[in-house]
Amino acid sequence: MTTPSTIPVLDLADLSSRDPAVRAAAAEAIRVGYGHFGLLYIKGHGIDPSALDAFYDGFLGFCAKSEAEKRRFGRDDLWYQRGWTPPNTEQAVVAGGQPDFKECYFAAPEAFHLRDQTLYPQIYADNVWPEDLPVFRSGLMSIGHQLHVIGLHLLKACAMALRLPDDTFARLTDNGPHITRALRYLPLTAEQVGTDILWGEEHTDFNLLTLLPGGRFLDPSGATCKRPDEKSGLFLRTRPTKENPNGELVSGTPPPGCIVSQVGQQLEILTGGRLLATPHVITAPSVPGYSRLSMAHFVHVHTDTVLFPLESFCDETTVRAYGPPVLSGTYAIKTLVDIALAPKSALDRLGYRHYDRLADIRAREGTLVSK
Numbered sequence: 001m002t003t004p005s006t007i008p009v010l011d012l013a014d015l016s017s018r019d020p021a022v023r024a025a026a027a028e029a030i031r032v033g034y035g036h037f038g039l040l041y042i043k044g045h046g047i048d049p050s051a052l053d054a055f056y057d058g059f060l061g062f063c064a065k066s067e068a069e070k071r072r073f074g075r076d077d078l079w080y081q082r083g084w085t086p087p088n089t090e091q092a093v094v095a096g097g098q099p100d101f102k103e104c105y106f107a108a109p110e111a112f113h114l115r116d117q118t119l120y121p122q123i124y125a126d127n128v129w130p131e132d133l134p135v136f137r138s139g140l141m142s143i144g145h146q147l148h149v150i151g152l153h154l155l156k157a158c159a160m161a162l163r164l165p166d167d168t169f170a171r172l173t174d175n176g177p178h179i180t181r182a183l184r185y186l187p188l189t190a191e192q193v194g195t196d197i198l199w200g201e202e203h204t205d206f207n208l209l210t211l212l213p214g215g216r217f218l219d220p221s222g223a224t225c226k227r228p229d230e231k232s233g234l235f236l237r238t239r240p241t242k243e244n245p246n247g248e249l250v251s252g253t254p255p256p257g258c259i260v261s262q263v264g265q266q267l268e269i270l271t272g273g274r275l276l277a278t279p280h281v282i283t284a285p286s287v288p289g290y291s292r293l294s295m296a297h298f299v300h301v302h303t304d305t306v307l308f309p310l311e312s313f314c315d316e317t318t319v320r321a322y323g324p325p326v327l328s329g330t331y332a333i334k335t336l337v338d339i340a341l342a343p344k345s346a347l348d349r350l351g352y353r354h355y356d357r358l359a360d361i362r363a364r365e366g367t368l369v370s371k
């Protein structure tokens with residue numbers, strides 16, 4: 001196969017076309033997009049640009065609050081999985097201690113079970129909201145839900161493209177810890193331009209599939225503007241090939257009217273690497289004062305799902321690459337520690353935690369013996 005040069009565009013309507021040739025072309029777009037680039041542009045998605053605009057206006061209202069007010073929503077006790085993530089908090093695994101230059105807000109637009117909240121109080125926490133920004137709240141919930149539905153369609157398409165039963169991936173997401181995030185990448189000062197500050201260091205998402213409905217650049221006056229230079233925004237790294245052993249960094253700016261969808265680590269693991277988690281980086285402009293608003297919805301497998309290549313993708317290479325199997329909920333805790341959102345002590349919750357009972361018994365025995 002020759003190396004693909006263009007990120008495919010998939011029209012969601014093509015997935016249910018009566019024409020087998022149209023459906024076959026859609027499947028090929030999935031295989032090339034998610035298999036080589038780890039990314040696919042989506043049209044026919046139904047996201048209303050004016051609703052997205054209203055949501056971003058509402059989010060700016062939150063960002064404009066004082067730090068003291070925002071701190072009320074900065075929930076380190078929830079590992080920042082709900083509410084405000086302050087600047088300089090989250091770190092990509094490869095960042096070497098350099099935190100991302102952004103502030104974010106997390107909420108869950110989909111329902112989940114109380115049983116799962118008991119098991120994972122942070123990952124399935126109740127949403128928290130400022131009282132005075134109803135459009136921010138309703139926009140995040142409704143657009144988040146729309147993106148989720150699109151994600152489920154795409155997961156069915158992935159199964160079709162890999163010749164698996166339609167619900168192979170989608171059924172794993174029922175009542176999962178899906179989460180929508182509003183992001184504001186912060187303006188650099190003149191002194192910060194040209195340093196190694198990145199809006200978001202290169203990373204792969206740890207979920208199943210990520211949907212990005214499109215963002216907004218703001219100039220130093222706060223007005224909406226075009227991308228300030230060729231350097232800024234989302235870039236992704238393609239799959240390594242013989243000619244490009246490090247892959248290629250390509251711009252992830254979608255064609256007008258399209259949204260972006262990206263493969264996460266969970267989908268890579270389940271497919272034994274047939275579909276590839278996309279390394280991506282968000283670079284800051286080379287001019288000071290510009291910021292960017294963005295939104296992302298993360299579709300996850302349910303926390304009870306075992307992450308390991310599905311039977312049809314199990315062979316010696318994939319088992320070696322993706323084993324041993326890990327429970328998705330455990331995987332989430334480990335990852336949130338790795339990216340500095342959860343404390344290291346979160347790992348102490350894994351495995352058996354009742355050794356103190358035996359220690360107490362032995363201590364009492366010791367008391368008896370010494371009498």
Ligand SMILES: [Fe+2]
Pocket residue numbers: 203204205280
């Ligand atoms: Fe990401």
